[in-house]
Amino acid sequence: QSVLTQPPSASGTPGQRVTISCSGSSSSIGTNTVNWYQQLPGTAPKLLIYSSNQRPSGVPDRFSGSKSGTSASLAISGLQSEDEAVYYCAAWDGSLNYVLFGGGTKLTVL
């Protein structure tokens, strides 16, 4: 069972803005940065956001990340059909001493 908690599903219509939350603890998100990955059906995960709010080159600025306290959020603006995927948050846990992943949020574009 993941100790980073994400809603199992989210949805939105094209053009809409959606947010996905990720809740952790003081030893994970509370003291460490958060990363986000996008996994399209049948493919390997892809890095979307690192260090809570940094986008790797090539990731559209429609994707943004934020962190506050022991929670983090991924926001997707101008939703497109190709954004339909599973999104995972991840963070270092200083008590467990390894990287934790959230359980994933399946985003459906209606």
Place this chain on the structure above:
Amino acid sequence: EVQLVESGGGLVQPGGSLRLSCAASGFTVSSNYMSWVRQAPGKGLEWVSVIYSGGSTYYADSVKGRFTISRDNGRNTLYLQMNSLRAEDTAVYYCARERGRGVISPYFDDWGQGTLVTVSS
């Protein structure tokens, strides 16, 4: 161009062994932190193991004592030796290049396509 290609997956009986390989191109494995991450069918991601550029290795509690991560610098290849396999080890195993450890939460910026390991009798 960075590329990671895993191989070695397959069907193995409980208690058996398997060695996964991850051939890298476009960068030097030994100069980077390299991890294995797995994903059980229909489930989320789970970090498995890391090898530092200096050679130190670390494991998730779920595989400690059973799995061994290593690399061959001459072949620029990462390995995962998996022994005493259990049904719950059934997953797609990805190798990934890791960044940021020790400074920020480690993140994985390059991933292979994955190789499926099925543990079943």
